[in-house]
Every structure is written in C-alpha cells, then in structure tokens.
Amino acid sequence: MAEMTYRQALHDTLREELQRDENVFLIGEEIGRFEGSYKITAGLLQEFGPKRVVDTPICENGFVGLAIGAAMLGLRPIVEIMTINFIALAMDEIVNHAAKIYYMFGGQCPVPLVIRTPGGGGQQLSATHSQNLEVWFAHVPGLKVVAPSTPADARGLLRTAVRDDNPVLFLENLALYNTRGEVPEGDYTIPIGKAQVMKEGHDLTIISYSRMAVVALDVARRLEQERQLSIEVVDVRSLRPLDHETVVNSVKKTNRAIIFEEDWRSYGVGAELAATLQEEAFDYLDAPIQRVAGAEVPLPYSKPLEQAALPSARQLVEAVDRLAIRKRRVVYA
Amino acid sequence: MAEMTYRQALHDTLREELQRDENVFLIGEEIGRFEGSYKITAGLLQEFGPKRVVDTPICENGFVGLAIGAAMLGLRPIVEIMTINFIALAMDEIVNHAAKIYYMFGGQCPVPLVIRTPGGGGQQLSATHSQNLEVWFAHVPGLKVVAPSTPADARGLLRTAVRDDNPVLFLENLALYNTRGEVPEGDYTIPIGKAQVMKEGHDLTIISYSRMAVVALDVARRLEQERQLSIEVVDVRSLRPLDHETVVNSVKKTNRAIIFEEDWRSYGVGAELAATLQEEAFDYLDAPIQRVAGAEVPLPYSKPLEQAALPSARQLVEAVDRLAIRKRRVVYA
Amino acid sequence: METRQQRKAAAQGAGPGDPRSPASLLEGTDRETLLNYYYQMVLIRYFEEKAGEMYTRARIGGYCHLNLGEEATVVGFCAGLEADDYVYTNYREHGYAICRGISPAVVMAELFGKKTGCSRGRGGSMHLFDLKRRFMGGYGIVGGQLPLAVGAAFALAYRGAREIVACQMGDGTTNGGPFHESLNLAKLYRLPVVFLIVNNQYGMGTRVDQGSAVPDLYRKACAYDMRSERVDGTDLLAVLEAVRTAARIAREEREPSLIEAVSYRFRGHSVVDPDRYRPEDEVRRWRERDPILLYATRLKEAGLMDEATRQELETRAQQEVEEAVRFAEESEFPSVEELYDFVYAGEGGR
C-alpha cells in the first residue's frame, strides 16, 4: 500500500501496462508533448517514445476510430478523450462501431479498447465543458462502463479494463485527480461489474459512483458521528454491467436508499438504479428511493450559479432527513 | 377528421407549415430529389423549390449545425436525419450547441429547430441501423423530445414542435409510417409535455411511447376481451418534458404498472418512468413496476434472432400475468 | 512540400470509350489469371442479379445494395492487393467479399441470415466479414470504415508488418468529416493504406456535383498532400494497375494514396429504390459501357478468350451462384438460444 493521488494511480497503471504488454499504446490529444491536459500521461512520451504514446490532431471521431481499427488487429489502445464533452464528436465510432463489431460480425473480431475520459463540473468550465454523459454509454450493449471513485479503484479497474477484450469506457472526474488514498501495489485488479460497499450501515443506503461517492462517504461518516445514523455507502463503480446483487442486498438490509449522482437527474444513472431496486427489492422498501442529482440546466459559468446547480453534501443531508421523516417502522439502531 | 397514414400526417403537416411560415424550411439528406428515404417529403421539392427543401451532402454534424446557425438568425429549420442511427455523428452540434446556446449566452438567442428522425428495429437492418437512441436526448436539458405513436399525434406534435422556440427532437419510427388513424383537420396542435391516456382501465397501467404504445393498446384491448382485464394504456408522447402527473395519477388508480419500450432496458426511458413512479406514487404501488424492453444486444440481422430480440406483445402479456400473480389486495373489477 | 497530386488522369480524361488501361498489363499477365478476372466479374454479376431476385422473393431482408455496373472496379481493386492485405468496405460489398475469397455460398447464406453466413447471420448484406480472409467488414454507416482502416494500417505500421490496408468507399462519403479526418491521419502518420473512392456518380439520389464542391474527387487529396489519381472504373486493368501501384507505394514507402474509380451503378441505390432521379439516357449510355463487355472485348481482341471459353466461364459462374442459393436455402437459421452470444468477447454471453 502506498498513499497517492488518483492522478498518480492512473499514471502508474498506464506506465505499468505499457511496460507489460507491447500491444498497449496510448493515443489522444496532447497526451505526449503537452504531457496531458490533466497531466495523467506526464513523462510517458519520454519514457516510451512516440510509437507508444501517440499525439493526435483534434479529430475525436478519427482517432477513436483509428484506435478501434488498431484493436481489431490485436493492439490494445488506451485512448484519452480530453474531457467527456468532446466524446460527442466520437459517438459514431464508439457506439456504431466499437460496440457492434464483435456481435455484428458473428464473434470473429474483439475490440480490446479503453477510452479514458474525465467528466464532471465544478471548475467553472460552463455548459459545454462540465457534462457527465456516461449514461449514454451505460445504455449501450457491447460497451462496458466503469467509474472509479478512489485511487485504489482507479488503479484496479484501469488494469482490468486494459486487459479486457471489449471496449471499456473508463470514466474519470476532473475533481478527483488530486484526491488521495491508499493504493495496493503489485498486479492489483478489480473485476468489472462489482460494486463496492465503502461503508457498512443499517439505517439507509446511499448509492453513488465517481466523485459523488466520495462526497457520500464523507456525509455518511459525518452523520454517523453527529446523529448516530448508520448509513451504508455503496459505490457501484461499474455502470455497465451493473452489480444488481450488491445494491439489492444493501437495500434489503437498510430498507431505504438514496442515489447520489452529479449528472442531471432525468434519464440519468440514478433512474436505472431506482428502477432496478424497486423491481428487485420492492417488498423491502420502507420509503421511495430518492435521487439527489444535478440541477437540470446547462451548467452555468458564474460561481454561485454553478454551485447551486451541482449536487451538494447539503442536498444529500436534506434527502436523508426527508427519508427519516417517512420512516414507517422501528429502526434497530 | 380524415383517415390517413402516419407518413401522410407528417407530410401534410410539413407542407402546411411550409405554406404558413416563410421562415420554415426543410433540410436533410435525400429529402428533395430522392423524395426522402421514407418518402415523408415526397413532392415538396417540386412544390416549394430548392430554397425551402434543401438536399444536403452526407455530413450530419455539418448540416445539423447549419440548421442551428440558421435558427439563430430566426429561420425555423426542420431537419431530417435519415434514421436516428446517423445522429451519432451530429451529437456535438445537437448537445453541445443547440441545447446550450439559449442558456449559455444568457437567454439572448433561441434556437427554434426541429430534428425529425425515425428510430426502431424490425426491418432486419441489423445492429447499426435499428437503434432507439432517444434516451440520449431525453437526458439533456435544453432539448425537448417528443415521440408520437399515432397519425393524429404525429400531426399535432409536429405542428407544435415547428412553432416551439426550442430545439425539439421529433422521434418517428420506421414501423409506424404505414399505420393508419383518424387525424383532426385544421390547425390542430398538441402541447409538448402532455401524456395521453389512450385507453382507460383500473387493473393495471401500461406506459409506453412511439411504436410500442400501439402494440400496448392492442394487447390491452385484447386482454380486456379475452380475460376481462381492465388495462389503462398511457402514451407519454413527450419524453422531455415528461408528464409526471398523468402517469402518476394513472398508477395511483391502478396500483401497478408495466413500462413497455422498444429500446434496450438498462438506462432506457423505462428506467426514468419507473424511478419517477416509485418516487411519486410509492404508497399506491401494489407490485414492482415492470419493464418490458428490447433484449440488450446489438440488434442481429437474422430474422428469428431479430424477432427474439425485439419486445413483443407476447412478452407484454407475460408481464401482465406476472403482475397478476403478485397481487396483494382485492381487485375491484 | 508541394502537392504531389497527379493531374495526369484528369488531363487524359476517363470519359467513355477511352481505353487507357495499359496493354502491357494484358501482355504481362498469364492467361489463366486474366480469365479468372473475367470469371470473377461475371460471378459478381450473376450473384448480384440473384441477390436482387432473392430480395424480391423475401429471402433477403433489410437493405441490399448491389455492385452491378461496378464489377471492373471491384475485381480490379481486389486483384491489385495481396492475399494477406486487409480490406475495409462500405455496405455495397458483396463483390469485394467474394473476390477476397469468401465463397459466394457463405455470402449468400449471410444475406439469408443463416448461421453458415460469413457473419453467422448477425450482419446481413451490409456487414459481411471474414477475419481469416482479412475481409474486415462491410460497414453500413457512411464513412465509418475509414477511421477503422486507418487504425488497421496503424497497427501494421506499429508492428512493422508488410501487409497493407485497402479501404473502399463511395463518392458521397467524401463529403463527411470521417473522410477528412482519416486522410489527414493516414498522411500525417504515413500509414500503409490505399483509399478507393468508387465514384458511381450518385450517393442515393445525389449526383456527385450536388454533394461535393469539388466533383473531381481525387483532387480532394490535395488537402492532405496525398498522392491521388482518377481511373476509369469500367476498365478492370486500369483499376488494377492503379491499385497495384498504390499498394506497392504503401508497402514500400509507407505512403497512403487515394484512387478515384469512375463507374456507374446499373440499378437503384438499393434493391427497393425505384431509381427515378437519374436521366434515362444517362443510364442507357452507361449501361452500354458495361465493364464486363468491355473486358470481354479486350480479351477477345487479344486472342485470350474465345466465345466457347466465355460461355464456359459464364455457365460455371451461374452454377456457382445457383449452388450458393441452394446452400443458403438449406442452411439453418441461428438458434434463438444464441441471441446473447457475442455481445461481449471472452465471456460467451452478456
């Protein structure tokens, strides 16, 4: 175990995978000479050379398609899309090609591809640079989508993603890069499709992913201290496949759940979680599953507006309060 | 009232809006000389000339962006994207531009734009030509999304969409074009954001939209006859904004619901509906809300596989049966 | 750097009745090979006519786009490549698949949606695939195959392999972003790829000059300083020579090329297209320039194919197509239990 930032965990894992497998290469805008917009790939061009660390022109559909084509011939590209907002330009190659090729051609040609990209708001980057579009990909069979919240998960899931034979969207978050945590050393991997119980509890489950999982954990710890509430926090980590078992079991235990997500509420990740929970744990629910999500506006630039639009710890606490009001049976705590 | 096809209803409405407002024009691939891939625009080039009916090269992002720019200067473009699958290439202009411009520039410049496009499978068009990607747009504030299931709704909603000052995604369906129905004459409009109770009932609500709403109505009528089940069918018609009131009221009455959708189940439209219903009608639900949706595979070409992958009336009936089994209180029927 | 774009072809023109393919190619190639090209052209012709018929008889579903009229381009293109080169095409690809060695039976089975099809019935007419024969797919999204082909070429360059990639597309494809991004990337990274534009003069109902500000499509390569030329797509040997040269340059010099082959499609965009947007006399004129007849005449004049041989080859082709239909008919549909196979690799299921 070593303490490091989320950024460092990503960087180290990329480096190790480049060392491990000659077929792995990095490709994206500004990842080499510029060292990465968010410096995840700093130093890798010097170490591995331009064959393995490929700077591209600004043409997201083109270089993502290039990576898919390279993967069809057995390379294992790791693409960086500078931020998820620009992925809008690459939807065709990702959804109509990467996600379809293995199935549509009858299982002849896998596409071992990772697309790393950060989402998220809170940097005053305004409407076109602050989105969370991962639900678009979570919806599409043929893709896998992971969204780690901690440096350890970033490392473990990135390794697994690189070694997976399918196209994996690997979601990062601008506001997570400088967060710190313990990271296991060695060939540490985490299976795709397994949620993580970050904190056990029995009064209520908060389900989240990516940056909001960190906030959720914080809130849960705080409320435990301040109010003796025992809150379970589940980080789903993988959006596709989604680990039904872990979230359902948690809610069967706590009987109530809040989903906490940074993205817009309608048709977001939380919708699928809520729908699934009421399907699979209906008789265990003591209250409706709540969603605490981003305000449904194009994220504004102005700081006070931006802050008002983003989901906050305060809103999460309010939701906890609302759920408590509804409680219909004795809490064994 | 006149009986006509869904295609005819669209065609007539386009024609009337072209006549009514000089600022309205049509733009898209093959809509003029070729008369439209699905012949919705047949004859309009001859009638209105190339200024009002604009054939484009194959460049979805380019001509959608062009339409947005024209809308910024006060024209009212109606774009046809040949099928929704190709919209993957235009995501940037739709999501990062059309949906943002009014808000991001502080309310100075509306974007009155309609994007018409058919989705849907069942024509053996295989994985890249059979998708239902409307949930991507339903997720995005700044856009409106409508998805009429009948010729009358097609007419009423298209009119409203053309006159709306916002970008509206108008979802059609390949398998609906030849369906027939009564269509009101005159300046008939339907507000965006209003669901429609297609059939009243008190045992169960089936919620659907677009093509599946037609199948749902059929099944409901059949089960009424065959099994004396009183099923309410709600066509939400608008996905964004979504009419919570109508669906919640229906479920408060029937106490159970099935969502029937053509698209993939996970992170689909049904997820939002289920999440909303359990939030807003929790205490009225006698059973979990079920989702009957498409199999989560890239749609295969081969007829038997394709049929197996698409949601069917049979699956809907099975879901009705499953719900009946779960019933926990007396049915007043 | 100066544009190396070759205006030669344009200057010479590729207009009707201008047989410019090199006599040397005819002389320097053995008769068997030359006759085999003829065989492949008629095989495609019969195959496509049969496919149209089977579509009308509802054996084939979805969209179905035929290579009728483009046979010289298809065969010349494939013949200019080596067996282990990689090929990417659009959805109008039956002929290419067959020329690259996928048996017509297996292609027809795919069109019928049978499990013996080259994509196991999952892809259909627009999505033929055969990894072993390095036929890397027909693609239904206009332009979608270009970045993939560039990526395959990237992988070959990465490994220092000697194979190259050849990527076919239609004229209408050159107006979209993927064309531009792909050509720029291919040239920038100096990748071994040959781009072929099959300029059949229409993208659905849109004539080339109605979609492209520059209707001499090979000239678009100027924006990437990529070598390019236009050839007569009804002349098999002209296409073959251009592709062979471009392939050699890709292989030896790691330079991509763009070739524009001008031909005409004899029927509508797809089998169901009533084809009302093309002037009748234009259609007639081009049908008279049937690439198969042109090549037959060429072979006959060179004393390489007599009428009996021609008859024999055509009969054999016809039989092969009949055989293909029989095979497709008799094959089974994939079982519904297999629905979730191939969604994800390495897991055998969802």
Added chain:
Amino acid sequence: METRQQRKAAAQGAGPGDPRSPASLLEGTDRETLLNYYYQMVLIRYFEEKAGEMYTRARIGGYCHLNLGEEATVVGFCAGLEADDYVYTNYREHGYAICRGISPAVVMAELFGKKTGCSRGRGGSMHLFDLKRRFMGGYGIVGGQLPLAVGAAFALAYRGAREIVACQMGDGTTNGGPFHESLNLAKLYRLPVVFLIVNNQYGMGTRVDQGSAVPDLYRKACAYDMRSERVDGTDLLAVLEAVRTAARIAREEREPSLIEAVSYRFRGHSVVDPDRYRPEDEVRRWRERDPILLYATRLKEAGLMDEATRQELETRAQQEVEEAVRFAEESEFPSVEELYDFVYAGEGGR
C-alpha cells in the same frame, strides 16, 4: 472547374520581417481610423494582461485563453467587416468581442461571472455573446462554431440580405471533420462567409505540422475550390485588406473565402499552461515581432502617430481596462433564483 486557390501569398511568403501590407491602405484611410486600430490593439493587449492577472487572483475561473500576440489579426479581421455583419469565433475571443463593440467592462464582467456580463454570467471567458452587436458567440468546442457560421450565412442568403458572416478558428481546428463539412457546404451552397484561420502555430502543444498533413493551412481550401490566401497575421493592414476583399466577394459574389493569418501566441494555451513545449528562441523571435510595435512603427514612419499620441492612446486604453475591472468587481453575481432561467425559450423556466 479549376482550383482558384491563390498561391500568391505563399509565393510571396509571410515570413518575419517581410512587411507586405499595402501602403495604399495606409494612405487611403483617415488618420483617426488608423489610430483607432492602434487603440484597439493596445486595448486588447492591456485587457488580456489584466485578464491573466485577474485569473491568477481567482476573480476569473474556468479556462481563460488570451489573444496576446494576435492583436493585429483580431483588429484587422474585425475592421474588415461592416457593423452589421455576423461574427462567430472560438473560445479565444475576448479581443474580437471588444472590437465588435462589446464594452471591455461588460466583457470583464462576464469573465467575473457577473450578471452584467455580456452573457449574463452564464458563459464565461469562452462564451461571450451579444446579439445586438451580432457577436454570435465564442464557442468552446473546437470546430463547433463553423457549421453554425455556415448556417447563419445560409439564413442571410435565404433572405437575400446583404450582411455576411465571418468565422474565426484556430489552426488546430482545420484537422477536424467540422472544418471539412463546413467548407464544403459553404462552397456548395455559395454562402457569404469568410473563414479566418488564426494560425498561431500551435493548438495547445501541437505544432501545425504535427497535426496537419498540409501545414500551409490556406491550401486546404483546394479540396473545396474555395478562394484562399495566407497573410501575415502580425500585420494589421495585411489582415484588414484580405478580410475586406473576402468580405466584398462574399457580399457581392456570394463566394466564401478562407484566410490564414499567421501569428504567434505570446503565452501558453490558456492562463494556466506553463508553456513548456515551445523552443525558447522561437518564442523570443516571435515576441520581437510584436504586432503592436510593428504597427506603431508603421504609423510613426508615415508620420501619423507621434510619441505623445501613442502615450495618450495607451493611457486611455489602460484606463478603460481599469474601469472594466472596477465595473466587473462592483457588479453583482446572478441570483441563485435565476438558475433555471433560459433553459427553454418562451417559458421563463424549465
């Protein structure tokens, strides 16, 4: 059709120390106007330096891209247009907004996220907008503004209006699909639009020739048979002349043009970029070619601006910027109650 692309500029070269902007322009323009150009350049210079400072002092958030080093291009471009022409730019647009008549105070207020900002605080540095002044937006997605500009030109042509559209972009933008699709559409439909490439020689850390197979960017117009030329972007009058000519042709002949103005950005890509990827001597060399100094020398040599006038103009510019900061500081933030305003038009709410 033959390429009308003009190789003139390339032949003449736009290299350092080659003052090629027409003396006639200097002579044919009244002094006040010429001095006002100078004023605008220094105004931008001070504004941008102040913006950088305010960013460091956390008054400004998000990304902040400055026009430092590009002042001649910015002012020359805007001066070549008429007041009612429409302008679209990328996110490096503070200078354009100011030159088009949005007051520096209102621009600064936008950077501060205040409700008095030209986008009411919603857009920030990358998204300045003013409908009344026909400044149709800075856009943060590379290439995103191009199709919009083409659409605006389409609307003008549709209405038979005499205004035109001018669309700025960076060098890196020319490698993406939107560039290609937009130029093709503009030429195909013969739309009144002037495209300006600000070739500041880098897109973030990528030098032009590392991203473009054809580094002479104006030459890319050849793929659309669009008139194009390269000008020295450090020479205000050269840019002005090229834009004025292109604007006239757009207005009168409905022909789009592409202009490449070569300059250099004096600082990093955005305020936070440590700018480690450019050779020091390259930076030094270009800094010496400061467009403001070049123009000042020009004016002085022509006897149009003495030192006192220069001082006076600079002081005034400095004051205007100070005033802008004061205005921005004193303005209020938008109220949180307004969060849902402007999501949808015509409804005042969600």
